[in-house]
Amino acid sequence: MKSGPQTPLRKHSLADTLAQRLQRRIAAGKFRTGERLPTESELMRMFGVGRSTVREAVRMLSDRGFLNVRQGAGTFVAAPAAFDALVEQRLRRADIRELDEVRKILEAAIVERATARRTPHAARRRTWSGSNPCSPNGARPPKRATWNGALPPTSPSMQP
Incomplete structure (x- = not known):
């Protein structure tokens, strides 16, 4: 066969x-x-x-x-500036749906890597207290994500 x-x-x-x-x-x-x-x-x-x-x-x-x-x-x-200009030209010509597809692929890969590398110590360090707006290490809790009307929301916190 x-x-x-x-x-x-x-x-x-x-x-x-x-x-x-x-x-x-x-x-x-x-x-x-x-x-x-x-x-x-x-x-x-x-x-x-x-x-x-x-x-x-x-x-x-x-x-x-x-x-x-x-x-x-x-x-x-x-010159490296020529590389940047070339990338900028290609992005301007790109279809927004293709850019969104690439963004989703990259975001998934980034989350996957971050999850794989996360240690218990880092997880404790990144938790926020509900009563205190600042965590013990001084970081503030995340704000609601802003919404860009050009791209569809990818998170429930992104509201038009």
Whole structure:
């Protein structure tokens, strides 16, 4: 009896892999902001790939805002502000339903991690007295959450 794969595998191209490696080197500070990347030929030798693979990887990173390609001058690492602007542009173009879905996924993961890491000591420290507005460590009890009309409420305390 034949059965298909339960989880589809994603095939990565050499250009994808090279782009990931270059991006990791940029993040690790091996290529600094404003620094010129090695030439295509040097990158080919460094990574053992062909010219088209290097060009495709550079194009991918340029499209993502990590690199600036200047004709005749070379390829340079973009400033972090360029990364922020790119994220801001993508968020402006995003569908609000997709953003809400991502937010719900992240919130669930955050709560799961916080719950797994919670110690009995931390649980005692975070309890609030009903008669005293301040807990023993000086923290105030949580206020009712504010409601943002652009997003649906995710908590009973979020009321329009």
